[in-house]
Amino acid sequence: MRKLLVGLAVFALATAVATPSQATSWGIGGFGGINIPLVQDDASNGAVYGGHLHLSMGMIMLEPHFMFFSNGDWESDDVPNETFEGSSLYKIGVNLILGGGPRAGFRPYLVGGVGYFNEDNDFRDFSDSQMGWNAGAGFEIGGGPLAFDIRGSFELMPLDGDGSRKWAHIRGGLNYYFGVM
């Protein structure tokens, strides 16, 4: 843990020194990708898309965000020739990003945060909302105000009662930072 804290401090110092003029700035971004349900018999791969704000404060960024994602329709080996509807979900949350941001070149980052998940499923005649969390990593690459953003994340929504739903999101997007030349 001590090594991690020292590492974070070194990284923060290096970032602050390298980009004094962009110590505080903000940007907007949009993204899309694939949603991969993890250990869920009642779901298959679906799509994820959404948008976010990036509020940069030196080495860290705050990322208020929203996203829509879907579990694809699924089948059961025991019920041949029938397809069942997967869930539709949305999430509103806020992440903390370590790294990335409005700087030129390749900028890897770690990301984690909390969010409000809502799940709807017509097949199950079911709707539920829970607070969940996510963690992941990615990188931004670009120059000037524009940056391509590639991210992999793990998303978890606790279930009412016990258990949880989990997904892996692999997504790409574009960020635009204001006030960056």
Next chain:
Amino acid sequence: MKTIRRLWRQGALITIGLLLTVGCIVSGQFVIVISPDANIHSTDEILDWLCIDIADYDDDWDDHKDDIQSIQDIKFEAKIINHLGTSITGQVYILDAELPGTPSVQDVIDNGVLFLSEIIVDGNSEREITFSESADFISNLDEVLTLIEDGLFCIYGIAESAPFDFTITGIDEDGSRIMITFSAG
């Protein structure tokens, strides 16, 4: 660069550790479909029922039964055949154990949880209900999900009013089917 690599490695280790600590990385949702190999043929004078031990039908349940966190959903697929000339409104009750002796309709109502209702079948005809349609007839879902958590339950078929004479069977030769979604870890 070394610092960044070390930071990433430590971040990944912390994330994996967190997931393992909360025990969530190996949990998930499982769907099983069981096909009871018997029909239910009930009349207002002689009731019929079916008792099910899910472990007898599905290895997944047997594998996970000690780690089941909650039952998430139950659906069914069946055909109801009305043997009388007048229409009936079929009902299905779920009990956690078999009623002793020769139970009456009132015994079932008094001791069971109403699971399916408003299944209207015209006289001398039949009605098919698919998994997708079954949600329209389900009531007391949370109570039923709790009741079947140990994997043992009994299904009793009755109608809202006498006389009645009907059979609950499968849509095809596979027999009626019950789909159960549960969370286990």
